[in-house]
Amino acid sequence: MKLRLKWMTFCLLLALASHADEGMWMLGNLNRQTRKAMKELGLEMPASRLYNPRKPSLKDAVVSFGGFCSGVVVSEDGLVLTNHHCGFSSVQQHSSVEHDYLKDGFVARNRSEELPNPELYVRFLLRTEDVTKRVLKHVTPRMTEAERSSVVDSMMLAIGAEVSAADSTLVGVVDAYYGGNEFWLSVYRDFNDVRLVFAPPSSIGKFGWDNDNWMWPRHTGDFCVFRIYADKNNRPADYSPDNVPYHPSYVAPISLDGYREGSFCMTLGYPGSTERYLSSYGIEEMTQTANQAQIDVRGIKQAIWKREMDRNDSIRIKYASKYDESSNYWKNSIGMNRAVRKLKVLEKKRAMEQELRRWIQQTPDERADLLQLFTDLELAYKNRREVNRAQSYFVEAFLNGPELVQQALTILNFDFEGERDVVVANLKKIVETYKNLDVDIDKEVFTAMLKKYRSQVDSAYLPEVYHTIATQYGGDDRAFVDSLYAHTQLATPRGLKRFLERDTTYQLLDDPAISLGIDLITKAFELNIQMQEPSVQIDRGERLLNAAIRRFYASRNFYPDANFSMRLSFGTVCGYDPFDGAHYDYYTTTRGVLEKVRAHEGDVDFEVQPEFLSLLSSGDFGRYADENGEMKVCFISNNDITGGNSGSAMFNARGELLGLAFDGNWEAMSSDILYEPDMQRCIGVDIRYVLFVIEKYGKASELIRELKIG
Incomplete structure (x- = not known):
């Protein structure tokens, strides 16, 4: 061995x-x-x-x-x-x-x-600048991870905003590199x-x-x-x-x-996003939660879409882009999980981490700060395992699932008080999405999503809608879905139009789709709260691990993970x-x-x-x-x-x-x-x-x- x-x-x-x-x-x-x-x-x-x-x-x-x-x-x-x-x-x-x-x-x-x-x-890059010292200027060793994150985020936004303030045609974006150990400003011009x-x-x-x-x-x-x-x-x-x-x-x-x-x-x-410095615990979580949820849930949704797309040219055109985007990452998740197993990625990561552990133990300066690094990381990932899995299936089944739900959530989160031009443009986007919606297909998808989520998570992670289905519809998911679409005004642009025209006979918050959206937001908030503490510990541990890897392999020519x-x-x-x-x-x-x-x-x-x-x-x-x-x-x-x-x-x-x-x-x-x-x-x-x-x-x-x- x-x-x-x-x-x-x-x-x-x-x-x-x-x-x-x-x-x-x-x-x-x-x-x-x-x-x-x-x-x-x-x-x-x-x-x-x-x-x-x-x-x-x-x-x-x-x-x-x-x-x-x-x-x-x-x-x-x-x-x-x-x-x-x-x-x-x-x-x-x-x-x-x-x-x-x-x-x-x-x-x-x-x-x-x-x-x-x-x-x-399209976005053109004009220049980049190392702003690490500015971003970390007010960070102190005594800060908690949450305090550090708040200071860093504020500085990143402030530095980026300076660019647009000096020239309104420019966009300044400060990105984190090496797990949040370095920060660079990119200055862009958008057309x-x-x-x-x-x-x-x-x-x-x-x-x-x-x-x-x-x-x-x-x-x-x-x-x-x-x-x-x-x-x-x-x-x-x-x-x-x-x-x-x-x-x-x-x-x-x-x-x-x-x-x-x-x-x-x-x-x-x-390039969008890589995780080359991620711990073995993070890799294991990724494959078992986010990737597996995409594989399981999107496969069901896409099968329904594809069947109807093959039957009808109008449906094919409506759903082509949605299907293309969904299936691309679905197959990516399948391939990634397969390759992780076949190429023994976890075994290789764990071997590297074992060598890093020995180095930490044998190096006094490192041992003082990092002796518990891997123990703490392992515990933090363990503490969010079940809720993270539930959240992954929740996102796929509901937030990326039925389009009626997505419309309701978009309307609930809509800023009606913003600048007029922005409000009008965003309203047009909402109306445009209705052109690519087929209600009968969406009802079938919704029914399938309800069943799939219930089968994958503990009952503690079920939103209130499942209690409604059990008590008012005898556990019949399709009966609930049929009733929802029959009574909501948001399956077409009609409800939004009535709300914007201040129709006193229509109360947006009483619409069943909006009520469902509030129910789902409530559950999403609960899941996030349960994830918060271990996630903060994970962010800290992964940042420290990233820095330790670069010190351990000091002779290596490092590059940062992709971040768009x-x-x-x-x-x-x-x-x-x-x-x-x-x-x-x-x-x-x-x-x-x-x-x-x-x-x-x-x-x-x-x-x-x-x-x-x-x-x-x-x-x-x-x-x-x-x-x-x-x-x-x-x-x-x-x-x-x-x-x-x-x-x-x-x-x-x-x-x-x-x-x-x-x-x-x-x-x-x-x-x-x-x-x-x-x-x-x-x-x-x-x-x-x-x-x-x-x-x-x-x-x-x-x-x-x-x-x-x-």
Whole structure:
């Protein structure tokens, strides 16, 4: 057993070494070691051209797209490339049975046909600044964790607010790094007029759908094209017909040269969240609570949605975006739990923690402060285990479940006293959601959610509605749901309209959906109260653990966990061996599209328009073909990515665009917790395939001319 533990520890230490391909690096904080590693792998441009707060640089071509994806600016008139699944909601909002852009795709033949998206924005990073000393200036050792948190949060907000106070077109955001041990200010400029320009049919942009999601080999043309608009002074402006295309300070050049195995590749974007420094107790909790709740609950909800979507085109369009968002994280949770088991992530973490324990015990300064660190962490996680599990199922079953419940909670939390323009815009959002609601489907989902939550938690965690169902409806969930929808005014915009018009015959708080919302808020508050004390102890323990790890492995080149701020990852284009006796190549071609269509005949997830199949079969790929005449579709690199990186630019050694990152691979779904150098891959769509689809299939040659490809 000791020999096995030593071997596992040795393996973990190797994993903790600074792999050239591991890390989501802050552009404004690239140290000499990281720059050297990039040069050794093949980077041909100076670091000052990657990030420069005073001169145009590569970072100025990369945007946060909507706050949930990434994108890259590719023309002097503000064209932005991102993933199809990132633009999916916008495409869906503009679609109808008569104009089915999800099925048929969309092409704006001129600027006047480009479609506005009121809720969409893009964000440019201007600069970053280390503000750790300012944030922690008033923190003292005698403070409780709650007091420390209050001081830190106040300082973060104050520093961020200074930016907007000095320039109303700027946004200042202070983020915590390394578990709350460091703090950096990011200064952004947002543009709110973003219009849809081109979307391929979903048969291209989501080829393979759920079946292929997170999988390699991949043949998905996952891209969309938008355009940023500004006022006549090139400054941010809300949508107006008078706005003009934005002229960026830097445009990403496009390469048609492609790549080979071993080619340098870097990815620049806005990764969402990783937990590389999380304790083994935290990993165990994540897999058993939040992940398992998503797997169990979303699987039921999605099955109901999918059945009705396959039956009716109108329902398919209404629910496409909701289903896409839900299923993406559902499958992610399945893959993560599987990978944690298969790759023995918990065992590796525990081995590292055992070595850390020994170091703490043998180091007087560390022992004085951290002797009880792991004991306290273990106890805190144990103390919130059951309530945390209940909360996870509560969130999935109710807060992310029936849309009537979501509407009621949105209305209950609505700020009717805010600025008029903001109130009107937010009310429009509420009304818009009704367009994508089918009451009969929602009733079936609600009934299923009630049953699922009851079966998963202790009776102490049941909200009052279950007592109502038992006493007034004889335990019949469907009877309660039918009665609720029959008597509420909020299943349509009618109730909201009556409330806003001050209809004296309608009292909002008496509406049964609002009463249910209050019941659920009450239970959510109770769960949060029960979680509060152990959660504070966990936050403190994880922060101390994070700092201790960095002291223990002092020679390692550390990078902070992802937190939706701009990051650079780098490595090489390369294949991998998913299991014994198998090797996956580093690219796929259009031949694979044709093969999958034949192999999955009759499967709607692999159906492709006949005219596109004919185009692929013709082999007429023009200048987008590789040197051997093949049309590459997707490729993989060992760049370190996570959710939020979707749409990130993948650049070559000269900073030229090779493609767009859109997925990770199934074998390494635990990568948010522990990087696996032999397995983890970033899947991207080849920029040449993107251009081929735009020009040859979409016949949008004007867009190709705008890109000014050499």
